[in-house]
Amino acid sequence: MPVPEDVKKRVEDLRKEIENHNYSYYVLDSPTITDARFDQLMRELADLEGKFPGLASPDSPTMRVGGSPREGFVTIRHLSPMLSLGNAFDDGELRDFDRRVRQGAGDREIEYVAELKIDGLAVSILYRNGSMERAATRGDGENGEDITPNMRTVRSVPLKLRHPVDLLEVRGEVFMSKEAFAGLNQSREDSGDPLFANPRNAAAGSLRQLDPSVTASRQLSAFMYALGAVEGASLKTHSEVLEFLREQGFKINHHYRVFRDIEKVIEYCGEWQKSRFDLPYATDGIVVKVNSLELQAALGATMKTPRWAIAFKYPPEQARTVIKEIFIGVGRTGVLTPTAILKPVRLAGSTVTRATLHNEDIIRDKDIRIGDTVIVHKAGDIIPEVLEVVKEERTGSETPYQMPEICPECGSGVIRAQGEAAVRCVNSTCPARYREGLIHFVSRGAMDIAGLGPAVISQLISEGLVSSPADLYRLKKEDLVPLERMGEKSAQNLLDAIGKSRQNPLHRLLFALGIRHVGERAGKILAQRFGSMKRIMEAPFEELVNIPEIGPRIAGSITDFFADQKSRGLVEELSLLGLLMEAESKTGDIDGAFQGKTVVLTGGLGQFTRQEAQELVEKLGGRVSSSVSKKTDLVVAGEDPGSKYEKAVKLGIKIIDEEEFIRLADV
Numbered sequence: 106m107p108v109p110e111d112v113k114k115r116v117e118d119l120r121k122e123i124e125n126h127n128y129s130y131y132v133l134d135s136p137t138i139t140d141a142r143f144d145q146l147m148r149e150l151a152d153l154e155g156k157f158p159g160l161a162s163p164d165s166p167t168m169r170v171g172g173s174p175r176e177g178f179v180t181i182r183h184l185s186p187m188l189s190l191g192n193a194f195d196d197g198e199l200r201d202f203d204r205r206v207r208q209g210a211g212d213r214e215i216e217y218v219a220e221l222k223i224d225g226l227a228v229s230i231l232y233r234n235g236s237m238e239r240a241a242t243r244g245d246g247e248n249g250e251d252i253t254p255n256m257r258t259v260r261s262v263p264l265k266l267r268h269p270v271d272l273l274e275v276r277g278e279v280f281m282s283k284e285a286f287a288g289l290n291q292s293r294e295d296s297g298d299p300l301f302a303n304p305r306n307a308a309a310g311s312l313r314q315l316d317p318s319v320t321a322s323r324q325l326s327a328f329m330y331a332l333g334a335v336e337g338a339s340l341k342t343h344s345e346v347l348e349f350l351r352e353q354g355f356k357i358n359h360h361y362r363v364f365r366d367i368e369k370v371i372e373y374c375g376e377w378q379k380s381r382f383d384l385p386y387a388t389d390g391i392v393v394k395v396n397s398l399e400l401q402a403a404l405g406a407t408m409k410t411p412r413w414a415i416a417f418k419y420p421p422e423q424a425r426t427v428i429k430e431i432f433i434g435v436g437r438t439g440v441l442t443p444t445a446i447l448k449p450v451r452l453a454g455s456t457v458t459r460a461t462l463h464n465e466d467i468i469r470d471k472d473i474r475i476g477d478t479v480i481v482h483k484a485g486d487i488i489p490e491v492l493e494v495v496k497e498e499r500t501g502s503e504t505p506y507q508m509p510e511i512c513p514e515c516g517s518g519v520i521r522a523q524g525e526a527a528v529r530c531v532n533s534t535c536p537a538r539y540r541e542g543l544i545h546f547v548s549r550g551a552m553d554i555a556g557l558g559p560a561v562i563s564q565l566i567s568e569g570l571v572s573s574p575a576d577l578y579r580l581k582k583e584d585l586v587p588l589e590r591m592g593e594k595s596a597q598n599l600l601d602a603i604g605k606s607r608q609n610p611l612h613r614l615l616f617a618l619g620i621r622h623v624g625e626r627a628g629k630i631l632a633q634r635f636g637s638m639k640r641i642m643e644a645p646f647e648e649l650v651n652i653p654e655i656g657p658r659i660a661g662s663i664t665d666f667f668a669d670q671k672s673r674g675l676v677e678e679l680s681l682l683g684l685l686m687e688a689e690s691k692t693g694d695i696d697g698a699f700q701g702k703t704v705v706l707t708g709g710l711g712q713f714t715r716q717e718a719q720e721l722v723e724k725l726g727g728r729v730s731s732s733v734s735k736k737t738d739l740v741v742a743g744e745d746p747g748s749k750y751e752k753a754v755k756l757g758i759k760i761i762d763e764e765e766f767i768r769l770a771d772v
Contacts, residue, residue, distance in 0.1 A: 108157045108159055108160060112153060112157060112160075113160070115153065116150065116153050116154065116157075116160050119146055119149060119150040119153070120150065120162075120164075120165055120166060122146060123143070123146050123147060123150065123166040124166055124263065124264065124265065124354075126143055126146070127166065127260050127263075128263070128267075128354050147166065147167065150165070150166065150167055151167050154167055163236070163237070163257075163264075164236045164237060164264040164265050165264070166264065178250040178251060178252070178313070178315075179250070179251040180244070180248050180249070180250060180251070181239060181241050181248065181249060181250075181251045182247060182248050183229050183241065183246075183247065183248070183249060183274070183333060184231065184274045184333055184334040185274065185333040185334050186246050186247055187227065187229055187243045187244075187246045187249070187276060187333070188246060188406055188409060188410055188411050189246065189409055189410055190392065190410060190411070190414055190415060190416040191410040191414075191415050191416070192415070192416050192417075192418050193393075193415050193416065193417045193418070194417075194418055194420070196371050196374075198415075198417075199367060199370065199371055199374070199393065199415070199417055200367055200371075202367075202393070202415045203367035203370075205412065206395060206404065206412070206413065209403070209404045209412065210400055210403075210404070213397075213400060214365075215365070215395065215396075215397075215400070216342070216363055216364070216365055216395070216396035216397065217363070217364050217365075217367070217370050217393050217394065217395060217396060218342075218343045218344055218347075218361055218362070218363055218364075218393070218394045218395075218396050219361065219362050219364060219370050219373045219374070219391050219392070219393050220330060220358060220360070220361040220391065220392045220394070221358050221360050221361075221377065221381070221384075221388045221391060221392075222388055222389055222390035222391055222392045222416055222417075222418075223278040223280050223328055223358065223386065223387075223388055224280065224303070224304060224305045224386075224387040224388055224389045225278040225279050225280030225281070225304070225305055225308045225309075225327075225328075225387075226242065226243075226278065226279045226280075226305065226308045226309040226312055227242070227243040227276065227277075227278055228240055228241065228242060228243070228249075228252070228256065228276070228277060228278070228279050228312070228327070229241050229242075229243070229249065229274060229275070229276050229333055230256060230262065230274070230275050230276075230277075231272075231273070231274050232266055232269075232270075232272070232273040232274075232275070233271070233272055234269055234271065235265050235266040235268075235269025235270065236264070236265050236266075236269075237253070237256070237257065237262075237263070237264050237265070238253075239251060239253045240252050240253045240255075240256035240257075241253075242312070242313070246409070250313070252312050252313065254317040255311075255312050255313075255314060255317050255320040256279075256312070257317070258317055258318075258320045258321035258325075259279060259320075259325045259326065259327055260326075261326045261327050261355075261356040262327050262329075262355070262356075263353070263354035263355065265354075266353045266354060267352065267353050267354040268352060268353060269337075270335065270336065270337030270338050271336040271337040272334060272335065272336040272337065273332070273334075273335050273336075273337075273338075273353070274332065274333035274334040274335070275329050275331070275332060275333070275350065275355065276329065276330065276331040276332065276333055277327050277328055277329035277330055277331070277355070278327065278328050278330070279308050279312055279325055279326070279327045280304060280305070280308050280325070280326060280327065280328070280386050280387070281304045281307045281308045281311065281323065281324065281325055281326075281386075282304070282324065282326065282385050282386050283304065283385055283386060283387060284385065284731070285304075285323070285324040285325075286301070286303075286304040286307050286387075287488065288624050288626075289301065289307055289323065289324075290307075290488070292621070292622050292624070298525070298526070298527075299526055300463055303387065304386070304387045305387065307323070308323075308325060311323035311325055312325070316656070316657070318650070318656040318657060319656050319657075319658070321654055321656060322654050322655065322656040322658070322659060324626065324654075326356065326386075327355075327356060328356055328357060328358045329350045329355040329356065329357060330347065330350075330357065330358070330392075331343075331346065332346055332350075340398060341397070341398055341399070342396045342397055342398060343394050343395070343396050343397075343398065343401075344361070344363050344396055346398075347361060359734060359735050359736070360377075360734075363396060370391075370393055373391065374390075374391045374417050377391060378419055380748070381419075383732060383748055383749070384732055385730075385731045385732050389418060389419055390416050390417050390418040390419050391416070391417045392414065392415075392416050392417075393414065393415050393416075393417060394413060394414040395413040395414070400413065401413040401414075421482060422452060422482055422483060423452075423480050423481065423482045423492060424450045424451065424452045424457070424480070424481055424482075425450070425478060425479070425480055425481075425495065426447045426448045426449075426450040426457075426478070426479060426481055427447065427448040427476065427477070427478055427479070428445045428446070428447060428473065428474070428475055428476065428477050428479055428491075429446045429447065429448060429475070429476075430445075430446045430475055431443050431444070431445055431446070431462065431468075431473075431475055431506050432444045432446055433508075433509060433513050434537075435512060435513065435514045435530055435535065435537035435538065435541065436537075436538075436541050437538055437541035437542040437544075437545055437619055438529070438538070438621065439529040439530040439531075439532075439533075439535060439538050440527045440528070440529055441508065441509070441512070441513075441519060441527075441528045441529065441530065442461065442462075442463070442464070443461075443462040443463070443464070443465070443468060443506070443508070444459050444460070444461055444462060445459065445460045445461075445462055445473070445479075445491055446458065446459060447459060447460055447479075447481065447489075450481065452481060452482070452483060452489065457481060457483075457489045459489060460481050460489040460490055460491050461488060461489070461490060462491060463526070464526040464527055464528070465508040465521075465526075465528060466526050468506055468508075471491065471493065471494060472494060472496070473491060473494055473506065474494070474499075474503035474504055474505050474506060475503060475504040475506060476500075476502055476503035476504060477494045477495070477496075477499065477503050478494070478495040478498040478499075479491045479492070479493065479494050479495065480492045480493050480494075480495065508528055512530035512531075512532060512535060512537070514530070514535055514536055514537035515530065515532050515534075515535040515536060515537065517530055517531055517532035517535060518531050519531065536566060539566060539572060539573075540559075540562055540563060540566055542574075542619050543562050543565075543566070543571065543573075543574060543577075544559050544562055545617065545619050546574045546577075546617045546618075546619065547562070547577070547606075547617075548617075549714065549715070549716050550613070550616060550625050550716060551613060551614075551616050551617035552574075552606045552609055552613060552614070552617045553606065553609070553613070553714060553716050553717070554577070554599075554602050554603055554606050555598075555599075555602045555714070556595070556598055556599040556602055557577070557599065557602070557603075561588070561599075564588050564589065565577075565580075565588075568588070570584050573675060573678075574617070574618075574675065574679065575675060575678035575679055575682060577603055578603060578607070578679070578682040578683070578684070579682070580599075580600065580603065581600075582596050582597060582600060585599060585600070606684075607682070607683045607684050607685070608685060609684070609685065610632065610685065610688065610689055610720070611628075611632040611637070611638060611685055611686065611687060611688045611689075612625070612628040612629040612631070612632035612633075612688070613628065614628075614638070614679070614684060614685065614686075615627075615628035615631055615632060615638075615641070616628040618666070618672070618675075618676075620662055620663060620666045621662040621665075621666070622658055622659045622662045623659060623662060623663065626654070627654065627655060627659055630652060630654055630655060631652075631655070631663075632688040633688065634652055635688075636687065636688045637686060637687045637688065638676060638680070638686040638687075639686065641663070641667075642667045642673065642676065644663070644664075645664070646660050646661065646664045649663055649664065689724075698725045698726070698727075698769045698770055698771065699722050699725045699726050699727025699739070699769070699770075700725065700726030700727065701726060701727070702726075702727045702728070702738040702739055703727070703728050703729075703730050703736055703737050703738050703739075704722045704727050704728070704729050704730070704737075704738065704739045704740070704741060705729070705730050705731070705732070705733050705737050705739070705740045705741070705749055705753070706718050706719065706722075706729060706740075706741050706743075707740060707741070707742055707743065707746040707747060707749040707750055708742050708743030708744050708745050708746035708747065708750065709743045709744040709745060710741075710743040710763050710766075711743070711744075711763060712763060712767060713763075718741065718766070721770050722770075725770060732749070733749045733752040733753050733756065733758065734756075735756060737753065737756075737758050738758070738759070739758070739759050739760075739761065740753040740758055740759070740760045740761070741760075741761055741762075741763065741766045742760050742761070742762060743762075743763055
């Protein structure tokens with residue numbers, strides 16, 4: 106079928122507009138349109154490409170959702186080798202590096218670029234005439250695995266360069282944020298799947314999926330930091346390379362600095378040793394490079410490492426402590442999770458008293474016993490975890506641990522399905538499953554009902570007042586007042602909070618329902634795509650699986666959940682009780698007070714929870730970031746704002762208090 110010229114032009118315009126919005130959102134962290142409007146543009150483009158197959162193009166934004174699974178990975182050769190970096194572990198080794206560089210440089214002036222070392226997976230991407238042609242892992246440095254379909258799903262990586270050159274081989278690091286890593290591991294733990302050890306391991310596993318739609322669901326991002334080969338551009342320094350990459354549409358890490366002496370580099374390394382824990386992604390050091398590309402070439406490389414660059418590695422954040430006991434928790438999906446109760450120890454900026462042991466395989470493989478002295482660390486700088494047992498300090502009094510054969514909550518049998526690491530309670534009416542499901546339902550990010558903590562939930566269950574989320578909305582004051590530490594005023598405050606939650610947006614309710622693999626992000630995507638709970642419940646698997654970021658696993662969980670009559674009955678009850686079942690219209694957001702702005706919230710707010718403040722910013726057109734950077738437009742500072750406030754002052758970013766925030770938001 107011949108393609109009309111107006112259709113060709115519309116498709117070309119849509120592709121440009123969508124990629125510009127992708128760039129604003131995923132690279133600049135500054136969205137320019139609502140998610141609903143973005144989805145409309147994507148649907149229009151997909152519909153036109155489906156109607157006119159001749160318009161299909163590998164660099165279309167529709168290619169980011171992931172295609173059909175492949176048979177296996179193909180090995181491809183890099184145009185130029187991807188060398189590994191030598192390591193420095195202390196200031197003296199950095200000074201030795203500087204001495205070697207100066208000896209090789211003669212009387213030439215030396216500048217260094219210092220960059221954060223991102224803990225991810227190194228990749229190489231080749232563009233010809235401005236379009237992505239292929240992408241590969243580092244492999245052995247000469248050859249890597251072809252991961253092109255998967256890289257197309259990483260939205261911070263452009264499919265087309267903004268200023269095309271003849272040839273560009275770009276290198277960078279694909280990573281997973283701490284938040285995405287924690288959510289992914291929680292989902293895998295609920296499903297009984299093996300957990301990823303850290304964000305780097307998770308990013309690598311996600312990029313090496315044979316099914317690109319799985320990669321698309323994993324919320325990967327990428328920082329680009331080097332060139333392999335280039336034709337059509339003339340660059341003299343590494344700092345120029347970074348800015349060139351930024352102008353081409355790549356995400357670069359803006360924390361890099363240029364120094365003229367190694368002592369300043371050493372100071373920079375020291376500054377980030379503690380500050381790195383405030384970042385939303387994991388870093389494990391600083392990469393130091395000679396800035397001049399001409400001098401880089403003159404210094405050359407050994408067989409494996411460049412002489413003009415080195416990685417300063419931070420010592421691992423670890424601590425020694427003792428396992429006092431092992432506690433079993435039962436989650437909302439029935440999974441029994443062992444947790445080590447530790448002698449309190451300071452680690453990576455906080456006091457740690459517990460560490461997850463994940464499952465019985467890990468306890469057995471590491472030979473963890475009650476009373477053991479252990480080394481603990483934070484996986485991905487987030488989750489306290491037992492790294493290893495100090496077996497030479499055993500006294501013989503340590504007790505080996507066996508997972509229980511019955512559920513510690515209800516006394517029912519437990520099972521471990523073939524191929525799963527998780528042990529599960531077989532009782533679908535286990536009170537722990539009810540309790541954890543209710544705790545999740547009222548939690549922050551879900552229905553966010555203030556005053557309904559785990560202790561109150563447990564009381565309500567034990568008194569027979571609630572057995573499902575719907576029962577919360579039937580509670581009366583006379584039910585609550587007799588509860589321990591409740592009283593008239595507390596009871597009324599709790600009822601007011603429950604009543605207020607009826608007006609929570611649809612995406613919050615979707616997350617609160619506890620559908621396996623459906624987190625906050627997936628809830629928002631579903632609400633924006635379908636607009637109502639009814640349409641989501643009726644959506645077939647084939648429609649769900651084709652939504653960007655909703656892969657087969659999430660789609661299967663959604664259809665399974667709503668195929669269950671109990672789940673459908675719960676939704677019907679909640680609807681009759683007045684909870685919102687329709688998504689909010691976003692048409693008024695474009696003129697919001699925070700339109701297009703990146704906002705950071707820090708410190709305690711008196712009038713809002715953190716979740717309420719974030720939703721207000723998003724409703725008024727802004728985006729909330731977890732860290733302060735040069736791209737931050739505004740910082741809202743409450744009580745005891747901490748390091749984010751200090752960084753905002755240092756960068757000269759506008760800071761407002763809660764009173765000014767309320768005035769701007771007009772609430």
